[in-house]
Amino acid sequence: GAGVSQTPSNKVTEKGKYVELRCDPISGHTALYWYRQSLGQGPEFLIYFQGTGAADDSGLPNDRFFAVRPEGSVSTLKIQRTERGDSAVYLCASRSDVGTEAFFGQGTRLTVV
Amino acid sequence: ELKVEQNPLFLSMQEGKNYTIYCNYSTTSDRLYWYRQDPGKSLESLFVLLSNGAVKQEGRLMASLDTKARLSTLHITAAVHDLSATYFCAVGIQGGSEKLVFGKGTKLTVNP
Numbered sequence: 187g188a189g190v191s192q193t194p195s196n197k198v199t200e201k202g203k204y205v206e207l208r209c210d211p212i213s214g215h216t217a218l219y220w221y222r223q224s225l226g227q228g229p230e231f232l233i234y235f236q237g238t239g240a241a242d243d244s245g246l247p248n249d250r251f252f253a254v255r256p257e258g259s260v261s262t263l264k265i266q267r268t269e270r271g272d273s274a275v276y277l278c279a280s281r282s283d284v285g286t287e288a289f290f291g292q293g294t295r296l297t298v299v
Numbered sequence: 300e301l302k303v304e305q306n307p308l309f310l311s312m313q314e315g316k317n318y319t320i321y322c323n324y325s326t327t328s329d330r331l332y333w334y335r336q337d338p339g340k341s342l343e344s345l346f347v348l349l350s351n352g353a354v355k356q357e358g359r360l361m362a363s364l365d366t367k368a369r370l371s372t373l374h375i376t377a378a379v380h381d382l383s384a385t386y387f388c389a390v391g392i393q394g395g396s397e398k399l400v401f402g403k404g405t406k407l408t409v410n411p
Contacts, residue, residue: 201322225336227403228303228387242396277341281397286330286349288399290342 190291192278201262207263209293212217218261221277268298301326303390305402320405322371322388330391331364335384348401378409382393
């Protein structure tokens with residue numbers, strides 16, 4: 187596709203439920219990132235994929251958060267037992283092997299009620 | 300741990316005026332990015348600065364990087380209302396993931 191695509195754009199879920207957020211990167215981009223942006227803050231790094239593997243997951247806040255990228259393209263961020271504090275905009279970005287710039291998707295606004 | 304500080308966090312200015320936003324960071328890096336974010340929207344890349352002394356300009360915005368001082372600036376010339384947005388600087392962690400560490404953002408409001 188022309189840009190990074192994220193679905194859904196908005197997700198409201200009840201506390202304790204499980205959610206999945208999807209990211210479709212720019213075609214051919216091997217590097218994929220997930221960031222989380224809380225209200226009034228800058229984005230914070232969660233996890234980085236190079237191809238299919240999670241090369242750096244140091245930003246995941248706890249073991250309720252997990253992400254996969256099984257075929258090296260689409261990635262899914264999974265959050266178990268959601269808490270109100272998980273409410274934020276989740277941003278995905280991708281970058282080519284030779285590029286220095288990451289391109290961001292529109293984000294998924296997650297609200298846990 | 301890399302820390303990125305932007306100031307000011309809020310900036311209200313009149314059309315036609317000039318101003319500078321500052322971005323300081325705590326450890327060595329020569330990859331500095333500026334993004335613009337409109338309310339409810341994602342991040343739009345403005346500038347990529349990859350070496351000491353790099354200067355880039357686009358329209359009324361000019362960005363520079365001093366890696367020795369660990370400082371980047373975003374200068375606004377003759378502001379117009381359309382520049383109202385939140386501006387983020389981000390520093391790249393070199394090697395490995397090349398992940399970005401963002402500042403808290405500067406919310407710019409340009410008044411007619």
